[in-house]
Each structure stands twice: as structure tokens, then as C-alpha cells.
Amino acid sequence: MRFADILGNDALKRRLAKMVDEDRLGHAVLLVEQEGMGAVAFAIALSQYLNCPDRSGGDSCGECSSCRRHSRLTYPDLHFAFPINTSAKLSDTEKKRPVCSYFLRDWSALIEENPYFDSHDLSDALGIENKAGAISVNEAKEIAGALSLQPYESQYKIMVVWQPEKMTTEAANKLLKLLEEPPEGTLFILVTQNVEKMLPTVLSRCQIIRLQPVERDDMAAILEAKYGLSKEDAMNYATLSAGSVGRAAALLKNAEEGSQLEDLTRGLLEAAQRRSLTDVLDIADTLSSLGKERSRQWCVFAEGFIRKMFITSKGLEAISFANPQEKEYINRMVPGIKETFYAKAAAALDSAIRLLEANVSAKLIFADLGNRFYLYI
Ligand SMILES: [Zn+2]
Numbered sequence: 001m002r003f004a005d006i007l008g009n010d011a012l013k014r015r016l017a018k019m020v021d022e023d024r025l026g027h028a029v030l031l032v033e034q035e036g037m038g039a040v041a042f043a044i045a046l047s048q049y050l051n052c053p054d055r056s057g058g059d060s061c062g063e064c065s066s067c068r069r070h071s072r073l074t075y076p077d078l079h080f081a082f083p084i085n086t087s088a089k090l091s092d093t094e095k096k097r098p099v100c101s102y103f104l105r106d107w108s109a110l111i112e113e114n115p116y117f118d119s120h121d122l123s124d125a126l127g128i129e130n131k132a133g134a135i136s137v138n139e140a141k142e143i144a145g146a147l148s149l150q151p152y153e154s155q156y157k158i159m160v161v162w163q164p165e166k167m168t169t170e171a172a173n174k175l176l177k178l179l180e181e182p183p184e185g186t187l188f189i190l191v192t193q194n195v196e197k198m199l200p201t202v203l204s205r206c207q208i209i210r211l212q213p214v215e216r217d218d219m220a221a222i223l224e225a226k227y228g229l230s231k232e233d234a235m236n237y238a239t240l241s242a243g244s245v246g247r248a249a250a251l252l253k254n255a256e257e258g259s260q261l262e263d264l265t266r267g268l269l270e271a272a273q274r275r276s277l278t279d280v281l282d283i284a285d286t287l288s289s290l291g292k293e294r295s296r297q298w299c300v301f302a303e304g305f306i307r308k309m310f311i312t313s314k315g316l317e318a319i320s321f322a323n324p325q326e327k328e329y330i331n332r333m334v335p336g337i338k339e340t341f342y343a344k345a346a347a348a349l350d351s352a353i354r355l356l357e358a359n360v361s362a363k364l365i366f367a368d369l370g371n372r373f374y375l376y377i
Contacts, residue, residue, distance in 0.1 A: 001044040001071060001115070003059045007222050007245050008214035009042070016046050016209070017058035025050075028179055028188040030164075030206035035193045036246020037211045040162055041115035043189040044070060047078050047158045050187070066153075073108040076152040080107060081143055082162040083119075083133025087126055099142050116246030119163070119193075135167040140174035147183045156187045164190045165197035172199055179205040213243020223248060261301040266329065268302075268370065272377040273336055284370030288362035295366070296356050303349045309334055310342035341376045348372040 003013040019025045029046075033039035045060070048070035052060035060067050069075040084103055086095045094102050103126050110117055110125040117125075123133060143159055151157045167175060179188065179202065190206060192198060214222065219238035222245065223229050229237065229252075241248035264287060271279035287295055311320040312327075313334045322330055348369055355365045 001041055001048060002062045002067075003042075003045045003049065006038055006041045006045060006115070007226075008218060008243075009037075009211055012042070012209070012211060013045075014058055016042070017049055017055075020046070020050050025187065026207045027182045027186055028190065028206045030190045030192065030195075030198075030203065030208045031211060032195045032208060033191065033193055033211040034213065034242075034244055035118040036116050036241075036244035036248075036250065037213070038116040038245060039191045039211055040111065040117075040160065042211070043160045043191055044073070044078070044111070044115075046189060047075070047156075047160070047187075050156060050158070051075070051077070051154045073104075073111065075154075077154040077157050079143070079146045079157065079159045080104070080162070081135055081139050081159065082107065082122065083135050083166040084126060084139075085128040085131040085133050087128045089127045097138055099136075099139050101142065114246070114249065116244070116249060118246055118250070122162075133163075133166060135161070135164070135171050137168060137170040137174060140167070140171035144174060144178060147178065147186050151185055154185075156185050157183070158187045158189060160189045160191065162191045163193070164202065165192055165194050172202065176201055176205075214245060215243070219243060219245070219248060223252075227252060258301075261298050262305070264298060265302045265305050268373055269333060269377070272370075272373040273333070275374075277371075277374055280370040280374045281367060284366040285363070287369075288366040292356055292362065295362055296353055299349045299353045299356070303346055306342055306345050306349070309337070310346075313337070313339065313342070337377055344376045345373060348376075 003017065006013070031039040031042055048060045048067055049055055051066045051070070052064060053066065054061035054064050060070075062071075066075060070078065081100050084098055084100055086098050087103075089106070090098060090102055100107070106125045106127070110121060114121065119133075123129065123131075126133075143161075147157050147159060149157070161175075164172075164175070176199070178186075182188070188206075190202075195203070195208075216235070216238045219241060220231070220234040223234040223237055224231065237248050237251055240251055264283060268280065268283045271283060287298055290298065305326075308320045308322045308326060309330050311317070312322065312330045317327065317331075320327070320330070352365050352369050356362065
């Protein structure tokens with residue numbers, strides 16, 4: 001990861017490079033960000049810059065052996081700690097004493113896929129589901145162990161700690177000792193989104209560096225270039241994302257997923273209305289192949305959409321909460337739909353959700369549901 005690979009915060013990139021060039025980097029840096037700003041990418045780029053023999057113009061070369069191993073997160077002197085819990089991915093022995101090293105593959109894959117990830121993305125990637133992650137005293141022991149060794153090739157051993165505020169008290173006390181008397185050649189890079197939750201004793205040992213939200217115009221330009229959005233859409237998303245690239249990416253993903261749910265709903269209604277059972281069953285097939293959670297999301301979405309149609313059919317368009325595109329569509333569809341359809345379709349969707357939760361075959365559930373739409377409409 002070069003500084004140039006990270007979107008936004010150009011002044012900060014120059015500042016970090018200058019700190020390295022002028023040898024002003026202490027042994028502990030705390031990067032403070034809002035979720036989705038990509039501070040962990042800065043931590044990696046900083047380590048890469050520090051260790052690159054061919055750095056120039058305020059960035060690492062990206063080509064040398066050290067840079068290439070930084071990109072793959074396999075550089076032997078770059079270590080990571082982050083909040084974890086038990087996960088179905090671990091073996092029974094590992095579950096007894098989970099530590100970050102068991103999750104390194106998932107952690108690296110996540111950073112490679114989306115360096116602007118948030119806590120939710122991390123829990124998903126690690127498979128810890130809804131359990132809260134923590135950095136335990138076992139992890140603190142691993143950190144101390146890694147830092148007690150001589151660096152393999154670098155002058156430094158770099159320890160990136162993501163969300164240090166999630167350390168247990170016992171772990172934080174151990175970390176504090178390391179911060180007070182760091183083993184020689186140690187650089188801690190702590191990354192937090194919740195600086196107010198950090199222990200003042202830890203804070204007082206760190207150089208604090210705050211990431212800035214990306215300016216709205218810059219964010220719009222990034223979104224136009226990276227996601228091919230129109231000027232107007234890019235500006236809208238730039239406003240909504242409040243300067244966080246990760247948040248903008250999440251909003252875009254939601255919009256895209258929402259539009260898939262809407263496309264399938266419309267497709268099913270239209271196929272039923274034009275009396276094509278083949279098309280109805282084709283769409284039912286697609287719905288059953290979405291996976292349980294996504295199929296369930298679709299049922300909830302379709303129910304909401306049908307509710308908007310029902311309210312509109314009663315002449316209460318003003319309280320249907322439909323957006324302008326939906327309104328136009330619904331007004332066009334409603335005259336051709338039986339009055340009894342809405343309640344029956346909603347009940348069929350409720351029943352589909354219950355059956356999905358009871359692990360009945362999705363293929364059967366959606367074939368039956370499609371058939372009901374066909375009959376009721
Ligand atoms: Zn290099």
C-alpha cells in the first residue's frame with residue numbers, strides 16, 4: 001500500500017512522510033479517524049514508507065521486496081492486533097484461546113478488498129457474527145512476545161493495533177507497560193474511531209494524528225472516477241458520506257442491493273400481471289438462489305413495496321412514503337391489480353419468511369409464493 005493508493009488526506013500523507021524523513025516519528029503514533037476513512041491503510045503505507053530503501057517524492061517505491069511484501073501483508077516485521085472473539089472458523093483448540101494470528105488470512109483479505117472497512121465489515125470477515133470483539137490479555141501477551149524478538153530485516157518492529165479502546169483492562173495495562181518502556185526499535189501505530197473511549201494514560205504516550213474528512217468536491221471527484229457515477233449522483237453521495245470513503249462505498253452498495261430487490265419485486269409483479277407462469281417461476285427460481293438471508297430481505301422489501309401499492313390504491317398516495325420513481329410505477333400498475341391482492345400477497349410473504357426461518361427448501365417456498373402472486377393478482 002503506497003500513500004498514493006489511498007484516497008484523500010493528501011496533506012496528512014505529506015506530513016507522515018516528512019516525519020519519517022526528518023526522523024521525528026516517536027515510538028507510538030495514534031491515528032484518529034471516523035469509521036470508513038481508511039486509517040489502517042495509512043498505518044500500512046507508513047510502515048511501507050519507513051521500510052522502503054527506494055522511497056522518493058514522499059512515497060514508497062511499490063516495487064522493492066519490502067514494498068511487495070507490505071502489499072501482501074506478509075512483511076515479517078509488520079504485526080497486527082484487532083478485536084476478535086470466537087468464530088466458527090476456528091478449531092476447538094483455537095476457540096479456547098482465540099488470538100489474532102488465527103485470523104490473519106481473513107484480516108488480510110478484508111484489507112485487500114476494502115481498506116476502508118468498518119467494525120461491522122470486520123466482524124463479518126472474521127465470522128464472529130454478533131459477538132462483540134475484544135483485545136484480550138492473551139493478545140497483549142502475543143504483542144509483547146512479537147516485540148521482544150529482534151526485527152527480522154527492518155530496523156523496526158511495527159505493531160498496528162486497530163481499535164485499542166477494545167482492550168480489556170488487563171490487556172491495556174500490559175500495553176501501557178510496553179508503551180512506557182518500548183522494546184528497542186518498536187513502532188506502535190494505534191488506529192481508533194473512538195478516541196474518547198481510550199485510556200488517558202495510553203493517549204498521553206502517543207503522537208496523536210487526526211485524519212480529516214475528505215472535502216465534498218474531492219469526494220465527488222473520487223466517486224465519479226472510481227464508481228462511474230454521474231456528477232449529480234456523485235455530489236449527492238459525497239454529501240451523505242460526510243467525508244468518509246468507506247461510508248460512501250457502503251451507501252453505494254446498499255443502493256445497488258436495494259435496486260436488485262426492487263427489480264425482482266417489479267419483475268415478479270409484472271410477470272404475474274401479464275399471465276406468464278414461466279416468467280413467474282423463473283423469478284421464483286432466482287429468489288430461491290439468493291441465499292437465506294438475502295431471500296428474507298427480499299420478502300421484507302416486497303412486503304413494504306406492496307404496502308405502498310395498497311395505500312396508493314386507497315387514494316392515500318400522500319402517505320405511501322413512495323419515492324418519485326416508485327410513485328410513477330405504482331400509479332401505472334395499481335389499476336390492473338385486484339383489490340384483494342395486497343392482503344393475500346402480504347400474508348403469503350409473511351408465511352415465506354416463517355418457512356425460510358424454519359429451513360424449508362427455498363425452491364419450494366418461492367415456487368409456491370410465485371404461484372400465489374400469479375393467482376391473486
Ligand atoms: Zn519500496
